[in-house]
Amino acid sequence: MRARVFVTLKPSVFDPQGRTIADALHSLGYGGVSDVRQGKYFELDLAATDAGEARALASEVAHKLLANPVIESYRIEID
């Protein structure tokens, strides 16, 4: 199975890169983009055959390594 892990800074943590990108989009005339959060994306190929098992494993590695829980949160998709 494949897990897709999206890591972004927590909402409470200021994301200066996201803000700069949002400002750039505004200067291009995209006033409809109210905010941008920049993050990281990982694809994990897993030996697991069960979606629940795959999600549990992906959550564990996201928490232990892919994200720094002090500043980042993560979201997982399994397919």
Added chain:
Amino acid sequence: MKFAVIVFPGSNCDEDACHAAKDVLGQQAEYIWHKETDLKGADAVILPGGFAHGDYLRTGAMARFSPVMRAVGAFADRGGPVLGICNGFQVLLEAGLLPGAMLRNRGLKFLCEQVHIRVEQTDTPFTAACRPGQVLRLPIAHGEGNYFAPPEVVEALERRRQVIFRYTSAEGAVTSPDNPNGSVAAIAGLCNETRNVVGLMPHPERACESILGSADGLVIFESAVQSIRAGALASA
């Protein structure tokens, strides 16, 4: 006394740290490659600046998997003095030896400039020879030095006097323009609860001789020598 200078692939201030300890201060210093598992009887450990493991994933994130970090952790647990400078500080944060994390600098730029930091506490092995409130002029060179911890953690750091250095003006005043990277509470360096592990973003090893523009960093290394001589600390 003997300093161990840990060398990760991508470390680039290891020679500066060794030079400060050996040539300027007349102490022993030995490089320890990150794959080694023994600190060779060192009295103090320095994690130098640089880009350990290429800063892959996050600054300092991969270095905690280097074999030597197990020995550094055990040394720290026994009360041995450990100093993390710049990337070494980031490694200590990622390894969980110090609380908090680093964000990109407030202005997003890599900063390479002289700053002033105020010594907030002198009861650590790396500030013992400082005067309380002493202002040091040291260089910084980092892209991710914007120290962050949740408010309750910052409050605990203040309560336990773990904030060791703060960015200030030359006169020692905390002001927003003198905080180069946006660090919370202007924190430039901190220690662990047992006070033997210290991390800071500025580079004292690059400011140990007047020919380099400042010799203010020497007191950090002198503090380690003084503390080891006082004999209160474990050795490897």
